[in-house]
Amino acid sequence: MRPSFFAWAALAIVAASHAQAATPGEICVQDLRAIPGFLLENDTGARQHLAQKGQAYFDQALATASQAASAAPDAAACDAVLENYVGVWRKGHLHIKPGSAVDIAKPAPAQPAASGQAAPSKAPTLQLLSSQTVLLSLPSFRGNHSAAMQALLDTHREALAARPNWILDVRRNGGGSDNTYAPLLQWISSGEMVRVGAEWLSTPANIAGQESVCALLAPGDAACAAFAGQAVAQMRTVQAGEFAPQQPGGTISYLRVDGQTAQRPARVAILVDRDCASSCEEFLLAARQSFHVKLIGRNSYGALDYSNLRLHALPSGVRHLQYATSRSARLPHLQVDLGGIQPDIYLPPPKDEAGRDDEIVRVQRWLEGGTLRRDGA
Structure with a gap:
């Protein structure tokens, strides 16, 4: 393998000896050269990516990034160059994070509101669409929404139990924590689930x-x-x-879902798109094991095979590499990252927000015995 990751590591040592680089470009190159060797030794996906894409691919990527890094006028420009470079290795669960480890670990601030409007909430919401169908909008599985998810299901238990058709909207759900969606499985699971660790x-x-x-x-x-x-x-x-x-007992387990509700929905449609990632994809893998669930929409993002991200300080001290320390035991036989999770029923991407809203109307109509066609005919 030419150059090997040992050669890359040697380059990183040379770069580190110039820690007092005079220009932002020199500092940027120093950090860049430290990345590939570290990834190949510590990131759970890097060796597989190298085998899949080939040495020449990564040599060219490093050469291109080196040119851009040396010309970086400031730290922000360098951050962009390095983020683009690690994206060549893997599109998700591998990032460059500027700042100290403490600053990086702080919760991200809410997105600023557009045109003076309140920022959209990421909390789960429920809408009763008809006497037969309910819509649960689930824009995030972040851990801070876990209590809200449980409260929503408890508060509306009677209305949920009375409706045989559920739409779970996980479009634009970037993931979060498996614990947040766990209460949903008590409603939609068929009983046993196979979990691959x-x-x-x-x-x-x-x-x-x-x-x-x-x-x-x-x-x-x-x-x-x-x-x-x-x-x-x-x-x-x-x-x-x-x-x-991860567990002493091995990587595959057969689990009974605890606390299943007596009256569960007969038909569950999960609306998914390209922005469903990470724990959102873990939810899809669990939910689709039910006899009553169909995934509808587009492929998910594909950021699940390598996870449990940790931070590694780069030589400059002004940014960190965020990389994966675990890999799914599904690999190499069932890879999610290559193309995401495929839906059972494909719907072309909507052109605008009105088109996104119309997907809910179409799925409701289909669940209630009608058609998925746009015109409803």
Whole structure:
């Protein structure tokens, strides 16, 4: 393999010796040269990406990025160059994050409102479309919406139980936490689910990342500490550079969904699009195991195979590489990242917001015995 990741690592050492680079371009090149070697040693997907795309592909990408990095006029321009470069390796769950680790871990501020209007809420909402059909809009599975999800299902339990048709709208849902959507599975699951777990890549950097993650993301959180502690314990059961299952019992489990409701919907349509990513895709894999569920729309984004992101400080000290420390045990037989999760029924992308709204109308009509055609005829 020419150049090998050892050669790339040597380049990173040379770059690090010039930590006091005089120009933003020199600092940018220094950080760039540190990335490929680190990825090949520590990121769970990098070696597979190299095997899939070939050495020449990444050599050219590094040469192109080096040219752009050396010309970067400031830190922001460098951030863009490096983000573009890591996107060559993988389109999701691999990023450049400017700032300190503490700043990066802070929750992202709400998007500013357009034209003086309030910023759109990402909380789950419910709308009773008819006596037969209910719409649950689920724009995010972020952990801060977990309580709202449970409260929504509890508050409207009677109305939900009375309607045989459900539409779950996860379009533009960028993911979050599996715990947020867990209460939904009590309603829509057919009973048993097959869960395919993941594996940790054991390296000194990845172990260090697990040991520090809770102090950054959830100080004092006992559940986080337990999860990270188990991760470290599992990583230490294998040699550096090897993969270890996340759970001691292996990677495949057969689970009964606890607390299933007595009156569950007969037909569930999940509206999905290209912006459904990460935990949103994990939800699709779980939900589609039900006999009553159909996925309708477009392929999901494809950012699920490599996860549990951790931070690595780049030589400049002004930015971090955010990379994956686990990989799904579905690989290589069932890859999500290559093309996303396919829907059961394809709908062409709508041209505008009115078209997005019309998809709900069409799906409701279909669930109630009509047609998915735009004209309803």
